[in-house]
Amino acid sequence: MLVPGIASLLALADQRLPSGGHVHSGGIEQAITEGLVTEVAGLERFLERRLRTTGLVTAGLAAAATVLSASPQAPAHLAQLDAEADARTPSPAQRIASRAQGRGLLRTAKAAWAAPSTTLSWTDLGARPHHPVVLGCACAAGGVSAQGAALAAAYLSVSAPSTAAQRLLALDPVSVAAVTVRLGPAIEQIAAAALLSWGSPDSGQPESHPGTNRTKTAEAGHNIPAHTPPGPPIGATPPQQLDLTKADPAAVSTGPDQGAADVLDLALLPDDSDPLLDLLAERHAAREERLFAS
């Protein structure tokens, strides 16, 4: 197999996956209403900005969910992760949107896979978990790596608003597709940065053979290869610079008998946010007439 779980990953990143994404614009409906985005170039800047904040945060959460799904205490750890998602989503409207999409993805995931792992059932996640949490669990169910989960989350953070903008502004779909493709390297960088933020000691190294006696990190169950070497942040004015050198590998390598949440310090998950996106989400939710739920 080329990449474990690649078919599941493709399905989970597919815009046509029936999980509610169709009615969520990721803030772009409001940005368009307020005249912030009027054409393809503006869309590209909006998408970059969303990728660096929402995309980075959801990539970190999704990857963490994939890893935690396999923990012996998975239900408790995922509840904790869901609370971390709340803490990283200050806008109530965005919380509602994330939980609405989590609920939708959960319905689809339930139909597709019996359970995320042997230690976790879908019902353990509750009725309305955050979208990246469900996404990470669905990745675990489909045999996708944490890296794949991060990639899917980062990709979805730009694909959702781009199709919404395409519909709202009747943009040329060929140009919009080209924008998404152009953002590809940035999406990969953000996914890698999300993994690195809570430590990826084997970053850049080839995957280990299963069963090989590994370092204490691997014993503890945390060996997430970040194959894409993180580069410097791209684009003009990111709301927050990512200091990718600050990732602390020691944070993930504690003793072998500890549960996943102990070795995966949730406080290290990315928590970047963009006040503009928060405000757009709130103003959108206050509107009477709108085409999208968020």
Add this chain to the structure above:
Amino acid sequence: MRPDLYLTDSAHGGARLGVPRPAALPHELPGEDPHEHLSGPGRLSGANGPLRVGIGGPVGSGKTALVAALCRVLGERLQLGVVTNDIYTTEDADFLRRNAVLPDERIVAVQTGCCPHTAIRDDITANLDAIDDLVERLEPLDLVLVESGGDNLTASFSKGLVDVQIFVVDVAGGDKVPRKGGPGVTTADLLVINKTDLAPLVGADLEVMAGDAHKVRGSQPVVLQSLREDPRASAVADWVLAQLDRTAAVSA
């Protein structure tokens, strides 16, 4: 369990090490609650939830008027809920609330992402969530009517969203509509040709319309009606009641 196993190539990974792969046959997990999917795809209503009836058709054909009529007539003896898929969010729901055909909390409007037919046929999540919310809030419900946004003559409801669907066209749209067909006209469980009172005014031949409709629909039923003349939508209400009986019989 070692999570890092999920990061390895399964060709020589989990299976050989005796680690169960998470992807397995559906419903083999112990403790899975069969009632959990209130509105899962392919489920026939009856035992687990309300009968879900889709009402589709072009804008202005009389879908909301039909929903209002059904609520008035059936609301007396059935527990009803309504979901509307407007192009702009709440117009139909507001109309229904204004006309007090049902208490406000029984009417939900969903956003349709600038594309209502996608919301009833492709990504039906927002509608399924709305139905689940209604059921959760108002249980037990007998019947949920889902009105489409009417943005597309070829729009039909997914079988994952509704159990049966009604397609409403109107006489004023011209007597060619049934002949032209399209999935709504040909495959809906009931075709309603509405506004027969307008036939003389628009020069539409009702016999031609009915004949063409039967031709493309085979044995599937067709109702010609005027809500002006029959505000109780008697024929459609009877048909809906028959569907309720049928699904009750199936699930009994």
